[in-house]
Amino acid sequence: MHDIDPAEIIIGIDTHKEAHAAVAINGLGARLDAMTVPVSLRGYQELETWARSFGRVRAFGIEGTGSYGAGLSRFLQERGHGVIEVNRPNRQIRHQHGKTDPLDAENAARSVLSGQARAAPKSGTSSVEMIRHLKVARDTAVKSRTQAMVTLKTIIINAPIALRESLEGLTGTMTLIRHLAALRPGTMRSPTASAKAALRALARRWLMLDAEIKSHDAALDALTTACAPALKEAHGMATGTAAEMLILVGDNPERIRSEAAFAKLCGACPIPASSGKTSRHRLNRGGHRQANAALYRVVISRMRSHSPTRDYVRKRMAEGKGKMEIIRCLKRFVAREIFGYLCRTSRPATTISSTS
Incomplete structure (x- = not known):
């Protein structure tokens, strides 16, 4: 210091x-x-x-x-x-x-x-901490719902032939899930009865987790809109992306002093890799990987349906740039844009009370 x-x-x-x-x-x-x-x-x-x-x-x-x-x-x-x-x-x-x-x-x-350590910690006392709590719960629920569906389909494949054939005509995930949730296994005296019991339990678990995820999504949408309305209005910025970026920045965005520091946090900045007469850079494999993945999703969305981004891609391809190099540049542009939304403007804060 x-x-x-x-x-x-x-x-x-x-x-x-x-x-x-x-x-x-x-x-x-x-x-x-x-x-x-x-x-x-x-x-x-x-x-x-x-x-x-x-x-x-x-x-x-x-x-x-x-x-x-x-x-x-x-x-x-x-x-x-x-x-x-x-x-x-x-x-x-x-x-x-x-x-x-x-x-x-x-x-x-x-x-x-x-002076080697200089970073200020996240305060964790306002709206972003609430978003982090809900996103952790949502992400684990999504993983559990996926696991329930994979297990359910495995049991159907290995189920007795009569039961499996009775389910083949059901098209659509919700149709199949609701049908399985209403099964009546009866007395446990055969593999068919046990398979029905397992399928019913997994289907009901899937429905419960699906309802939980929708509840978290609604709460996250309201919180992210209140914290960063301009970010949510930008092209390709969904609730999940906004939540991930807000969690990265924290309740005290002033601790991130430049857009270059924010890009480094996201793993969206090149790293010098020069030696001798060779001068070059390599991709940054560090940073917050979930934030980096969120940047990638925004870039892919904009490459499909955002006119300025599509024009930029055509221009760089005409210059001989490859797709991955273009995506890397776009991720840096998006990081700079998000920094402007979250760190250059004040955000409304909802303080977490000690009794809540």
Whole structure:
């Protein structure tokens, strides 16, 4: 960190499910003390009091601000402390110096002191956190619904011939599902009865999950429209894409300072790969893969039905560019556009109350 006072304190924290390890260092890098606190409100208060006892706290460097450290990060931010998100230590460093929770906490503090760790964590206190919760529930429901359908079709293929032939005339997914949900297996005395029982259970599970997904979709559509109405109106930006991008940006979009940083988060920026006399770039295989996939879906949609995009594709193909290179360029354009919608304009926020 630049211009740090030697008397200022930096706290590094290694987070776990049941306990957090913390180490305090001063502005000169000298280790002052270490402690471990339980993951609870009382533990968070004890940690803050302990940190203040050394002097003015410049920042808290926390590993796992989006998982085990989420509660502590929110607690400290609500009390006006600066919180820095710290990545896991380099494996080579761990191999050379060993691993303990206090060592990891000290490494976190030194990452903040050196300026290597500078990213602000997501606040997780407003509308986007609500969207994230609902999208997690929706995504798992979609996977379970797909699994139920695959299993159901497998049982039909292996069912007794009479039962299988009775189902062959049913066309359409909903027609088949409703028919199977209404089956009456009877007494379990034959493979036909057991197959009917299994098919009925799977069909009813599919219907339940389908209703759950529709409920989540309605809630997500309302939340994303309220958070980013301009983004939702853009060509090819469906509810799923808007939700994914809002989750990526978080409730505090000011932490992403440029469209280049946003493109890097999405994995939509080229990486230098030059050596000697060779000057070239390669695709970025990092970044948020779900956000990258969302960019790809928007680009494919626009290549099919968006006139300016279609004109651009024809122009670049006439220049000899390949399809994948054109898609890469378009993904960067879309990332720049989304950054403008989400990070250059203020969004209405719906704060999550502590009692909700």
